[in-house]
Amino acid sequence: MASLLPSLFHFLFFLSTCTSFINAYHLTPTFYARRCPKLQSIVRSTMVKAIINEPRMAASILRLHFHDCFVNGCDASVLLNDTPTFKGEKSAAPNDNSLKGFKLIDEIKSNVETICKNVVSCSDILALAARDAVTLSGGPRWKVPLGRRDTRTTSIEAANTNLPPTTANITTLTSIFAAKSLTARDMTALMGAHTIGMARCTTFRTHIYNEPNNINTNFALIKKANCPAWGGDNNLAPLDTGSPTRFDNSFFKNLMAKQGLLHSDQELLNGGSQVAWVRLYAKSNVAFGNDFVNAMIKMGNISPLTGRFGEIRRHCRFVN
Structure with missing residues (x-):
């Protein structure tokens, strides 16, 4: 028994050291407090100018963050351009001709680099920009946990399989989110x-033309005027007909009236525990805001690279 004590001691010491190493790199809102104290004001001021010039940019940046985190974690992989050694996520089916905001992230990164060179990751910039996109659109504000690093790889295959399609039913949606x-x-x-x-x-043609039992008739008729059965693929319609540029609970009121633009959105009322949440959020903007903040923080914690893993990219579109 005595001979086992040194081994046990070393094992416990090793375990303690590993735990300390892991805990040392957990995400925290104060990660850049000393090394880049002006970070958040730089991100916010750049976002303010962008959204004043183009209000749609708020939704674009928020979506960019979502599509980043759902593919191998929040590691700025979605920002990478194709190279001779890998094909990036930008050309994946859910992203191709759809994701916007890359130039804005480039601009924010450039502004940050001017003040804090080689300090702030692109993945953290994207997380902060997404928070500001919500806040500047009238939504809640929260402290964003920081300390992520950027990946050196990307995967078009993962983007094609991990992102929920607009045609997804509630079973598929629940499964995709549960996997995260x-x-x-x-x-x-x-x-x-x-x-x-x-x-x-x-993205919504099939829903408005072929799902009469799952959409308000008058709403579908109105949408058909700008989305013909053939052609006009890139014609746009607001996801929220009540307040398309304001972050509020109008989206859930739309669902209750069977006016969800996307099939996947309206599926939230097709059975399951989420139906109760749709009803609650339709009644309470406060409840929606609180839960959205909690969910965004959880999403932002999906498999981040920290510590010595990954890198701090000098340019968000390319590995160093």
Whole structure:
């Protein structure tokens, strides 16, 4: 027994050291407090100018953050351009001709680098910009946990399989979110991000033409005027007909009236525990805001690279 004590001691010491190492790199809102104290004001001021110039940019940045985190974690992989050694996520089916905001993230990164060179990751910039997109659109504000690092790789295959398609039913949606350790409540709140932004005709054509039992007749008729049965794939319609540029609970009121623009959105009322959350959020903007913040923080914690993993990219579109 005595001979086992040194081994046990070393094992416990090793375990303690590993635990300390892991805990040392957990995400925290104060991660850049000393090394880049002006970070958040730089991000916010750049976002303010962008959204004043183009209000739709708020939804674009929020969606960019979502599509980043759902593919191998929040690591700025979605920002990478194609290279001879890998094909990036930008050309994946859910992203191709759809994701916007890359130039804005480049601008924010450039502004940050001027003040804090080689300090702030692109993944953290994207997380902060997404928070500011919500706040500047009238939504809640929260402290964003920081300390992520940027990946050196990307995967078009993962983007094609991990992002929920607009045609998804509630079973598929629940499964995709659960795979990221997000509950039905988290899923419902996060999908409420569709209270701002636009969708292309090609993403909702089937819903308005072929699902008469799952959509308000008059609403479908109105949408058909700008989304013909053939052609006009890139014609746009607001995801939220009540207040398309304001972050509020109008999206859920639309769902209650069978006026969800996307099939996947209206599926939130097709059975399951999330139905109760849709009804609650339709009644209470406060409840929606609180749950959205909690869900965004959880989503932002999906498999981040920290410590010595990854890198701090000098340019968000390219590895160093």
